[in-house]
Amino acid sequence: xxxxxxxxxxxxxxxxxxxxxxxxxxxxxxxxxxxxxxxxxxxxxxxxxxxxxxxxxxxxxxxxxxxxxxxxxxxxxxxxxxxxxxxxxxxxxxxxxxxxxxxxxxxxxxxxxxxxxxxxxxxxxxxxxxxxxxxxxxxxxxxxxxxxxxxxxxxxxxxxxxxxxxxxxxxxxxxxxxxxxxxxxxxxxxxxxxxxxxxxxxxxxxxxxxxxxxxxxxxxxxxxxxxxxxxxxxxxxxxxxxxxxxxxxxxxxxxxxxxxxxxxxxxxxxxxxxxxxxxxxxxxxxxxxxxxxxxxxxxxxxxxxxxxxxxxxxxxxxxxxxxxx
Numbered sequence: 001x002x003x004x005x006x007x008x009x010x011x012x013x014x015x016x017x018x019x020x021x022x023x024x025x026x027x028x029x030x031x032x033x034x035x036x037x038x039x040x041x042x043x044x045x046x047x048x049x050x051x052x053x054x055x056x057x058x059x060x061x062x063x064x065x066x067x068x069x070x071x072x073x074x075x076x077x078x079x080x081x082x083x084x085x086x087x088x089x090x091x092x093x094x095x096x097x098x099x100x101x102x103x104x105x106x107x108x109x110x111x112x113x114x115x116x117x118x119x120x121x122x123x124x125x126x127x128x129x130x131x132x133x134x135x136x137x138x139x140x141x142x143x144x145x146x147x148x149x150x151x152x153x154x155x156x157x158x159x160x161x162x163x164x165x166x167x168x169x170x171x172x173x174x175x176x177x178x179x180x181x182x183x184x185x186x187x188x189x190x191x192x193x194x195x196x197x198x199x200x201x202x203x204x205x206x207x208x209x210x211x212x213x214x215x216x217x218x219x220x221x222x223x224x225x226x227x228x229x230x231x232x233x234x235x236x237x238x239x240x241x242x243x244x245x246x247x248x249x250x251x252x253x254x255x256x257x258x259x260x261x262x263x264x265x266x267x268x269x270x271x272x273x274x275x276x277x278x279x280x281x282x283x284x285x286x287x288x289x290x291x292x293x294x295x296x297x298x299x300x301x302x303x304x305x306x307x308x309x310x311x312x313x314x315x316x317x318x319x320x321x322x323x324x325x
Contacts, residue, residue: 011093032294051099051119055136140230148215157222213240246276
């Protein structure tokens with residue numbers, strides 16, 4: 001059975017109350033207005049693809065809240081407990097062609113609180129007082145927020161580049177992004193880039209010395225290689241990327257995702273990113289793509305239109321809007 005997600009039903013998850021969308025492909029781009037739920041849409045996929053054990057589900061629950069609170073965490077103002085992060089997702093109900101994911105809290109008459117999980121054909125109730133809150137990471141499923149990976153995540157995913165002997169491939173991509181960059185390395189557990197014109201042991205700068213776009217790009221490349229036969233979710237894929245480099249990003253994603261059998265979901269606000277998506281897919285004759293446009297229906301509930309490559313191309317050529325309604 002293919003691991004690719006083909007449809008999703010979402011109930012009572014954040015801004016989604018009773019939502020259905022289908023027609024997903026290997027590479028999927030998500031558009032829509034601000035605050036319509038694009039990130040939450042990605043998060044629903046992220047949860048569903050981890051629905052093989054409680055520990056993996058807990059990893060997604062806590063990770064989602066942590067990413068949302070990243071700025072507060074960096075400021076030292078992240079005091080929410082793991083238990084609170086989990087219970088925020090009470091009443092979650094997500095179904096796809098791959099897995100079913102359900103979580104809710106049951107208050108018994110005698111005052112006992114139970115966590116109720118349904119996933120992977122299992123139904124488990126656990127007393128909150130007996131719950132371990134242990135997490136388990138899935139090695140080929142990755143979520144890149146608009147900040148890009150942390151140093152620890154970059155180092156972990158870079159090992160997949162090394163195992164496949166693709167260091168030169170990454171370096172060539174970085175050189176296209178910025179011709180001054182010669183190579184990427186991890187030195188003393190710190191991701192760094194070497195600038196052209198320096199000797200072998202000099203010229204390395206931490207990637208924090210560069211713009212946000214470089215971290216985002218390295219995150220995407222390394223995560224693709226680390227997600228073989230799995231999934232990659234990218235929030236605000238164009239963050240920090242100049243419009244002249246969009247074609248190169250898509251060329252990379254289309255070709256590596258096909259080679260390594262990775263299903264990709266990415267969000268964007270940018271019409272230029274959507275146009276580039278179509279342009280590169282048509283150039284590569286890759287029809288295994290879809291565009292999901294999110295908007296609100298007459299009842300003010302989130303709805304979607306899912307287009308294949310041909311439909312999206314025609315839509316753009318007719319001058320129709322593609323960034324939500």
